[in-house]
Amino acid sequence: MPLWIDEPATLRARLQSPPAWVGLDTEFVRERTYWPQLALVQMAIGDEILLIDPLAPGIAEALRPLLADPGVLKVMHSASEDLVALSHDCGVLPAPLFDTQIAAALCGLGGGMGYQKLVQEITGVALVKGETRSDWLRRPLSDSQLEYAADDVVHLGAIYRELDSRLRALGRREWLDQDGARMLVNATEEGERWPHLSMRSAQFLEADAQLRLLRLLRWRDAQARASDKPRSWILDNELATGLARTPPADRAQLQAQLESHPKAPRKLGDAIWQALSTPLADELQAPRARNANSDDKNALKRLQDAVSARSAELGLPDGILASRRYLEALQETGNWPAALSGWRRAELEPLLSPLLSPPREVTG
Numbered sequence: 471m472p473l474w475i476d477e478p479a480t481l482r483a484r485l486q487s488p489p490a491w492v493g494l495d496t497e498f499v500r501e502r503t504y505w506p507q508l509a510l511v512q513m514a515i516g517d518e519i520l521l522i523d524p525l526a527p528g529i530a531e532a533l534r535p536l537l538a539d540p541g542v543l544k545v546m547h548s549a550s551e552d553l554v555a556l557s558h559d560c561g562v563l564p565a566p567l568f569d570t571q572i573a574a575a576l577c578g579l580g581g582g583m584g585y586q587k588l589v590q591e592i593t594g595v596a597l598v599k600g601e602t603r604s605d606w607l608r609r610p611l612s613d614s615q616l617e618y619a620a621d622d623v624v625h626l627g628a629i630y631r632e633l634d635s636r637l638r639a640l641g642r643r644e645w646l647d648q649d650g651a652r653m654l655v656n657a658t659e660e661g662e663r664w665p666h667l668s669m670r671s672a673q674f675l676e677a678d679a680q681l682r683l684l685r686l687l688r689w690r691d692a693q694a695r696a697s698d699k700p701r702s703w704i705l706d707n708e709l710a711t712g713l714a715r716t717p718p719a720d721r722a723q724l725q726a727q728l729e730s731h732p733k734a735p736r737k738l739g740d741a742i743w744q745a746l747s748t749p750l751a752d753e754l755q756a757p758r759a760r761n762a763n764s765d766d767k768n769a770l771k772r773l774q775d776a777v778s779a780r781s782a783e784l785g786l787p788d789g790i791l792a793s794r795r796y797l798e799a800l801q802e803t804g805n806w807p808a809a810l811s812g813w814r815r816a817e818l819e820p821l822l823s824p825l826l827s828p829p830r831e832v833t834g
Contacts (some may be wrong), residue, residue, distance in 0.1 A: 472519040472620040476530035481520075485536045489515050489815050491543035492536070493626030494564055497606040497619060499557040502810060504694040504701070507553035514545075514623040521619055525609070530560045538562040545630045547571050547622075549587045551656035563657060567650035570626065573633040576642050576649075581787035589625045592632050597621050618811035648812040661691035664756055665798070671711045672759035681753050682746055683714035689745035693738070705742070717746060757802040766801070773797045776821045786816070792818060801826065 493514030511522040511533065525531055536542060537560055542717035544564035546552060548571040557563050573762050574583045579591060586597045611619075615797040637643045649683050665687040672680055687710060694701045709731050718724035721743050728734040728742070735742070760766060774797060781791045791814060796807045804826060806815055 472521045472616060473569060474521050474523070474616070476523040476526040476529065478526075478532040481522060481532040484518075484520060485532075488536060488539050488542050488701075489546055490541075491568070491624040491627075491630065493545045493630070495546060495622040496552045496555050496618075496624075497604075498551070499607055500607075502553075502700065503698050505558045505698055506551055506560040507607065508555045510611070510619055511556075512619050514626055516627075517533060518632070519624055521616060523609075524559055525607070534560050534562050535800065537564045540566065543568055545626045547588070547626070547629075549657070550653060550657065550827075552654065557657055558632045563611070563654050565654050567645070567654060568630060568634070568646065568655060569650055570629050570633060570788065572649050572653075573637060573646050575787055575790045576645055577636045577640065578785040578787065581790050585622065588629060592629045593625055595625060597625075621686070638715075639785060652808070660695065661688065664799075667757065667759050667795070669707060669711070669759070673761040675715055675759070675782065677758060679714045679717075680758055680779055681756065682717055684753055684756055685745050685750055686710045686714060686742070687752065689741065693741070704738070709734055713746060718743075738795045757799050760802065769825070770794075770797060771803055772825050773801060773822055776825060777818065780817060780821060810819045 473484075473550070475484070495510075495512040496508060497510040497512075498508050500506040508524045508530075513522060514521040516734075517522045522529060522533065524533075536555060537544070543566055544563070545568045547569065549567060553563055553567075568752055570585075571583055574588055575581045576590075579588070583591075586599055589595050589597055598621075599618070601733060604618070623695055624747050634643070637646055650672065662668070666680055666684045669683070669687075672683055675683060686705065690705045690710065693699075693704045697704070711726065713724075718727055721739070724743050724746070725736070725739045728736045728739055774794065777797065778788065781788060784791070792810055796809050799807050800810065800822070801803075806819075810818065
């Protein structure tokens, strides 16, 4: 039976002798906020399952020492959003990290493998998933919620032991450590550096309009974090693209455009004007989102074919060694993205460098 914990003293007593590793998962809500609202923390310590209530006063502080303990490995599955939730509520990240989804990919089992499928693959157990849309902020939680939450960590030990053994046999344990460290860094970053590249509409904008869009998206992200509101509530993509494509001549014209748009943040006109009209210190380094021509597509295809061939040699699923997005960034700037650093760059640079054209000049 899982143990429900909502008293800091009880949690401290359970964690008094730190284990070598813990299985860890969270439930959170992120519908009306920028930051995920931590609603439950599940922890497997040996054969014991703890269901920890982070809504109870003092629980976050009681969790913090274990999360920060470098001697305790944290075994998690697809941890990126859980890391943000734990960091925001507890003030620390759970490090060091063993992410079982990444480990499964590096073992050649499959990319982006869900927990339910991985449990079936490793243990043969078929989990029932019935609470994926549950209200995790309500109290008390139902029996079915508690069972679902416990299932999310009860098999992490068996999965960890099997994947760790396979990684070591393949000589790839260091690869996982590098990827885990990168995930932890990403969880602390204040927004994506080049958010315009994620918007399909950006490729149809001229270079100067892309820079204006970059300014607006950077401002939007900072505003969303500060106000704890979803990005789209601050400034939706359609309006941001329109303002970047056809910038207002002055503050008054901007306000008129905001007044005519049903979802516009009219009260933020001054801040939007300042963001739109103020160059960023690093904006001329920004890679340009491009509507690729035939030469670009052929060059990208050569990079993708080289990556695909090397992935097959290594027994890695498609997209694990290098995704299209990062290859496009590499092709555009000639600079290796952080996501392709470490072991990936060591595998790819000898293959891709001869295929890369000189980087294009970025202009405003």
